[in-house]
Amino acid sequence: MRSSTGRTAALLLLASMAWGCAEEVPTSSDGDRIAIVPRTVELILPWDLFGEDARVFGGFGSSDDLFNVVVANDYRGGLESRGLLGLADFPEAFTVRDTVGENVRDSALTFFSGRLVALIDTIASSAVDGPVEFSISRLLEEWHSPTAVWDLAVDTVGDRRPWTVPGGGTVDLLSTAVWDPAEGDTVVFELDSAQVAVLGDTAQAVRAIRLDLESAGNRLEIADLRLRLDTRPSVNPDTTLLLTSLVPTRTFIYQPFAPPPPDGLRVGGAPAWRTVLNLDVPRVLTGPEEICDAVGCPFTLDPDQINTAAILLSTREVVPAAFQPSDTLRMDVRPVLAPDRLPKSPLGGSFLGGGRGIPQEAFGPDGSTEVGIPVTEFVRTLVSEDREAPTRQFALLSIFEPISIAFGAFDGPGSDREPRLRLIITVSDTLEVR
Amino acid sequence: MIGRRLTALLGLTLLTLALPGWAGARTATAQSVAAADGLGAVLAPLDARARALGSVGIGLRGDGLVPTDPAAVADLVIPSVTFTLQTSWVDVQEGEGTDPGTFAGTRFPVVGVAYPVIGVGVFSLGFSTVLDQEWRVAQERRVDLGGSGARARVTDRFSSEGGVGTVRVGFARRINRTLSLGATFGAYTGDVSRVFTRSFDSIDAVSAVPVFSVGGQWRYSGLVTSLGAAAxxxxIFRVSASYGFGGSLGANPTDDTDGAEESFPMPDDLRLGASALLAPELSLSAGLQRSDWSGTGELYDEAEGHSVLTWGTGLEFTGARLLGKASALRVGYRRGGLPFAPVGSESPTESIWSGGIGLDLFQVGPTVVAASDFTLERGSRTVGSLSEEYWRFALSVRVSGT
Known part of the structure; x- marks a missing residue:
C-alpha cells in the first residue's frame, strides 16, 4: 500500500510534467517591444565603383560541337551558313537471302542509287513562310571539321589552309530538294548511281557533302542526317535492299563573323563567347551621394549585412539580327579560378545551378531589359576581412559551350546602361542585453 | 525503506531537472508576455502550498524549505528533498482591437534539499527562479528600400530565451523556543539569448534572400544574500521576516557575442509574514513583500521599473482526509505589482485567487516523509495595454528520509 502510494505520486508527477511541457512561447505582435530596428536599404553601385576590366573572350568550342547543323541564306542581315557533312564508309557486306532461300553474307554489293535524308528541327529554326529549296554538293577540298570556318578549311597548329573559295571551296553539285513545311519535317535529296559511286569511293581524298540553303531569308537547323543507299545483292539480283550509312561528321561554317562591340558584353554563340568581369567592391563606401544619403558615409560594408548582391546587366539588341536567339538564352555565371591564364582559365562552380533563362525578346530591337545575376556570396567574400577571395573575376557564359549559333548581348562599361551592382543590405546596431 | 525512497525521489528530482533541458536558471518556457518589458517578469520561487495560501513566501507554519524564508527550515529534523512544478495556461490581449493569443508553459521554480545536523542546525542547497526572459515578438512590416524605390515585405522576429535564477546554500538554526534565524548565500545563474531576425517575404531579388540575423548570448553572475528570522x-502564532540583498546582476557576453557586458542593480527584498492558529486545525496566514525595481528600470529607454508591494492572505484547514490520508484544504488571495512596464503606462498589477490541497502520502509516526501539494490559481495581470488572464497549476513534492 505504501509502495503503491509512492508510485502513484511519482506517476502523478511525471504525468503532470508531460502534460505541462508543451512549449508555447509567449509571442507578442507589438513591434515596439523589439529592441532594435535594423534598416534594410538598397544600394545601387555604378560600374566604376565596383568593377573594372570587363573583357569578352571568344572561341570556346566550335560549331562542330553542336548537335544541329545550321544552314542559312541571307538571313536577317546577311547570315550565310552551310553545312559540311563527312560521310562514313559505305557498308561492304550484308546478309541477304539468296535465290534458294538461304541466308548468305554478300560482300559484292552494288549501290545503284541513294538519297540524303535530312530531319529539320522546326522548333529551333526560324519561321518559314513556304517551301524552301536546298542543295547538296560534293566537297572537293580537304577540311577539318573542328576548326573549319567560312574562310579556313583547316586551322590547326601549324596547318592553316583557307578554302579556295570562302564558304567551302569549289564543289560539285549533287542534288537539290524542296522542303515544304506543310508536308512534314524531312527533306530528301535524290542521288543517282554515279553520284553514289563517287561518294562511296574510299580512294577519294575527300568524301563529304556541303549542304546549302538556296532560298534566301531563312535560317534552318538540321537535327539529323542519314544517307540511304539502294543496293542489289549479287546473290539475289531481283531484290532491292535499302541500307543506311551514317553521317558521323557534321558541322557548319558561316559568315559574317561578328566581333563584340567595344562597349558591349556577349554570351553564347558558336564558337562561344564569354564575358569576364573583374569586381573590386570597396569595403568602405564614400559615395556617391545617394548611397551616403541612405547609409551615411563613410560606410563600411560588412559581409553579414549583405542580404543579396546582384550584377544588373542591361540586354541590348543583338547585331547582326541573324544571331538573335530564337529561344530562351540560358546563361551561367562561374568564378574564374586562374585569371592569369585567361582566356583558358578553369572556371569554378556555377553561381546559378542550372543557369538563368533570358527570353529571346530581350535581345530584340525593343526588348532591352535589366537582368540580375546573383553574386551574393562572391561579393560577401570580396568585402570580408576574414576571408581571402580566391578570385575577383567571374565569367558570364552560356550554360553549355557552345549551345547555339545565337548569342546574347549586354551593355558594357562606358555605355549608357553599363553594369551596376545592386546590394540589399540590412544595417543594425549591435544587439545589447538590454 | 525511507532511505530508498529519499534516494528514489532525489533521482526523480534530477530527472526532472534534466528533462526540460535546464541549464542553470533557464526556465522551461515563459509565463507572460510582460517578460518583454525591462529585465523580465518575476518568477516567484514559491511552492504549491505557499501559492494556495496567497503567501508571498514567508511566515507559514511548518518547516518547509522556502527560498524566501531562510529561517523556516530551522525545525527540520530529517533530510528532505523538495521541488515544485507549475504549468500555466495564459490568455493574452494586447490592447484594443488586437487578436487575443494563448500560450502555455511549465516551469520549475523551486528545487532544494535540506539536511539537518543535530546540535548544529539545518543546511540547505537550492535552486530558485528570479526572472523570466522567455518571450518573442513577431511583426510583419513593409520596408522602403530607398535606392530604386523598391519596397519589401519582411517579417521581423525578436526572441529572448533564458532567465535568471539563483543557486544558494543556506543555514538555519533555532536559537531558543521562540526565535530561529537563517541565512542564505549564493549566486545568480542562468543566461539569456537575444536574437533578432528579419526574413524577406517579398522582395525583388534575383535569388532567395537569406534571413538576416543578429544576436548574442549573455551569462548571468553576481552574489545574492538573504537573512531571515522567525518567532x-x-x-499559536508565528511571525517571520527576511531581507534579501539583491546586489548586482552581471551579464557577461559569450565570446561570439558583440554586445557589451552589463550590470543591473537588483533590488533588495523585504518580506514580512505571519500565521495564526484560529482553531485547532484552521490557520490564517498573511504577508507582504516589497522590492524597488526603479533603479533597474533606469537602464531602459522603453520600460521603467516600479516599486512593487505584494500582499497576500490565506486560510488552511488541516483536518481533512482524502483517500484515507491526512489532508489540508487551502484558499488564498494575493495581489501585487510587477517590476516593469512600458514607459508612461500605469503601474502594472497582478491579482490571484488560489485554492489547493495538501496530501500526506506517507507518514511514519508523527513524521510525514512524503507529501504533495496541489494548487490551482486563477490570476490576471495588466501591464500597460497588455492584459493577461491565466490558470496556473502547481505541484510540489517533498520527500524526507535518512
Whole structure:
C-alpha cells in the first residue's frame, strides 16, 4: 500500500510534467517591444565603383560541337551558313537471302542509287513562310571539321589552309530538294548511281557533302542526317535492299563573323563567347551621394549585412539580327579560378545551378531589359576581412559551350546602361542585453 | 525503506531537472508576455502550498524549505528533498482591437534539499527562479528600400530565451523556543539569448534572400544574500521576516557575442509574514513583500521599473482526509505589482485567487516523509495595454528520509 502510494505520486508527477511541457512561447505582435530596428536599404553601385576590366573572350568550342547543323541564306542581315557533312564508309557486306532461300553474307554489293535524308528541327529554326529549296554538293577540298570556318578549311597548329573559295571551296553539285513545311519535317535529296559511286569511293581524298540553303531569308537547323543507299545483292539480283550509312561528321561554317562591340558584353554563340568581369567592391563606401544619403558615409560594408548582391546587366539588341536567339538564352555565371591564364582559365562552380533563362525578346530591337545575376556570396567574400577571395573575376557564359549559333548581348562599361551592382543590405546596431 | 525512497525521489528530482533541458536558471518556457518589458517578469520561487495560501513566501507554519524564508527550515529534523512544478495556461490581449493569443508553459521554480545536523542546525542547497526572459515578438512590416524605390515585405522576429535564477546554500538554526534565524548565500545563474531576425517575404531579388540575423548570448553572475528570522509563540502564532540583498546582476557576453557586458542593480527584498492558529486545525496566514525595481528600470529607454508591494492572505484547514490520508484544504488571495512596464503606462498589477490541497502520502509516526501539494490559481495581470488572464497549476513534492 505504501509502495503503491509512492508510485502513484511519482506517476502523478511525471504525468503532470508531460502534460505541462508543451512549449508555447509567449509571442507578442507589438513591434515596439523589439529592441532594435535594423534598416534594410538598397544600394545601387555604378560600374566604376565596383568593377573594372570587363573583357569578352571568344572561341570556346566550335560549331562542330553542336548537335544541329545550321544552314542559312541571307538571313536577317546577311547570315550565310552551310553545312559540311563527312560521310562514313559505305557498308561492304550484308546478309541477304539468296535465290534458294538461304541466308548468305554478300560482300559484292552494288549501290545503284541513294538519297540524303535530312530531319529539320522546326522548333529551333526560324519561321518559314513556304517551301524552301536546298542543295547538296560534293566537297572537293580537304577540311577539318573542328576548326573549319567560312574562310579556313583547316586551322590547326601549324596547318592553316583557307578554302579556295570562302564558304567551302569549289564543289560539285549533287542534288537539290524542296522542303515544304506543310508536308512534314524531312527533306530528301535524290542521288543517282554515279553520284553514289563517287561518294562511296574510299580512294577519294575527300568524301563529304556541303549542304546549302538556296532560298534566301531563312535560317534552318538540321537535327539529323542519314544517307540511304539502294543496293542489289549479287546473290539475289531481283531484290532491292535499302541500307543506311551514317553521317558521323557534321558541322557548319558561316559568315559574317561578328566581333563584340567595344562597349558591349556577349554570351553564347558558336564558337562561344564569354564575358569576364573583374569586381573590386570597396569595403568602405564614400559615395556617391545617394548611397551616403541612405547609409551615411563613410560606410563600411560588412559581409553579414549583405542580404543579396546582384550584377544588373542591361540586354541590348543583338547585331547582326541573324544571331538573335530564337529561344530562351540560358546563361551561367562561374568564378574564374586562374585569371592569369585567361582566356583558358578553369572556371569554378556555377553561381546559378542550372543557369538563368533570358527570353529571346530581350535581345530584340525593343526588348532591352535589366537582368540580375546573383553574386551574393562572391561579393560577401570580396568585402570580408576574414576571408581571402580566391578570385575577383567571374565569367558570364552560356550554360553549355557552345549551345547555339545565337548569342546574347549586354551593355558594357562606358555605355549608357553599363553594369551596376545592386546590394540589399540590412544595417543594425549591435544587439545589447538590454 | 525511507532511505530508498529519499534516494528514489532525489533521482526523480534530477530527472526532472534534466528533462526540460535546464541549464542553470533557464526556465522551461515563459509565463507572460510582460517578460518583454525591462529585465523580465518575476518568477516567484514559491511552492504549491505557499501559492494556495496567497503567501508571498514567508511566515507559514511548518518547516518547509522556502527560498524566501531562510529561517523556516530551522525545525527540520530529517533530510528532505523538495521541488515544485507549475504549468500555466495564459490568455493574452494586447490592447484594443488586437487578436487575443494563448500560450502555455511549465516551469520549475523551486528545487532544494535540506539536511539537518543535530546540535548544529539545518543546511540547505537550492535552486530558485528570479526572472523570466522567455518571450518573442513577431511583426510583419513593409520596408522602403530607398535606392530604386523598391519596397519589401519582411517579417521581423525578436526572441529572448533564458532567465535568471539563483543557486544558494543556506543555514538555519533555532536559537531558543521562540526565535530561529537563517541565512542564505549564493549566486545568480542562468543566461539569456537575444536574437533578432528579419526574413524577406517579398522582395525583388534575383535569388532567395537569406534571413538576416543578429544576436548574442549573455551569462548571468553576481552574489545574492538573504537573512531571515522567525518567532514562534507556542503553536499559536508565528511571525517571520527576511531581507534579501539583491546586489548586482552581471551579464557577461559569450565570446561570439558583440554586445557589451552589463550590470543591473537588483533590488533588495523585504518580506514580512505571519500565521495564526484560529482553531485547532484552521490557520490564517498573511504577508507582504516589497522590492524597488526603479533603479533597474533606469537602464531602459522603453520600460521603467516600479516599486512593487505584494500582499497576500490565506486560510488552511488541516483536518481533512482524502483517500484515507491526512489532508489540508487551502484558499488564498494575493495581489501585487510587477517590476516593469512600458514607459508612461500605469503601474502594472497582478491579482490571484488560489485554492489547493495538501496530501500526506506517507507518514511514519508523527513524521510525514512524503507529501504533495496541489494548487490551482486563477490570476490576471495588466501591464500597460497588455492584459493577461491565466490558470496556473502547481505541484510540489517533498520527500524526507535518512
Amino acid at each position: 514562534d509563540f507556542g503553536e
